[in-house]
Amino acid sequence: MVPKKYYVQFLINWDHLNEEEEEENGGECSRTNDFADVEKICRHLNIELNSVNFVKEYWNEVLMYVIGLVNWGVLSTKHGKMVFNTNETVPKTVVVSRSHAGKVQELVNTALKGQYTVEPAGGSGYKTLRLINSTAEYYIHSTAIKKWDLCAGDAIIRAAGGALIDLEGESMDYNSKLPVLNKKGLFMARTDVYSSSMKIKDYLKI
Secondary structure, eight states, X not given: OOOOOOEEEEEEOSOHHHHHHHHHTTOXXXXXXXHHHHHHHHHHHTOEEEEEEXXXXXXXXIXXXXXXXXXXXXXXXXXXXXXXOTTSOOOOEEXXXXXXXXXXXXXXXXXXXXXXXXXXXXXXXXXXXXXXXXXXXXXXXXXXXXXXXXXXXXXXXXXXXXXXXXXXXXXXXXXXXXOSEEOSOEEEESSOHHHHXXXXXXXXXX
């Protein structure tokens, strides 16, 4: 039997300028260091290592679309640009953190008169996608949460036509000079986020 040949492809999608800026701001995701680690492992295991540079493709064909600099919206590889159908029937489901549910169940029972099902789910990104694919109507979080767990979902839901706000009705502020911990909870909706949040506003101090 001919032995299998293994090799490793190291994909580069972040250029040196972005890496230097990130390191200046205290970041630890250096691709130079990552490559050195991979190179050391491959050398130890006697595995061929190749690197492929996708910086241009990543920025122009992926990231720019996601953050809306080229085309405002959410793109599906299968269906193209995704647009919410306001006439679509969406399950009366509220997705909530599986590990930090807080008092969301009690809030939903009181403010929404028990008409909604609360479903625990892992990851703020996954919960955002539940709204994107129309399998949930709201995402509510009542305890503290780091802003870096919210920024990607915030960008995606806004690009799709929805929005994310805190439980005081304000948009998230990602200014680097502000605390990274958001203590005001969050409310995300596919459409009409502000009017939808009014349904629970008077019940937040339960």
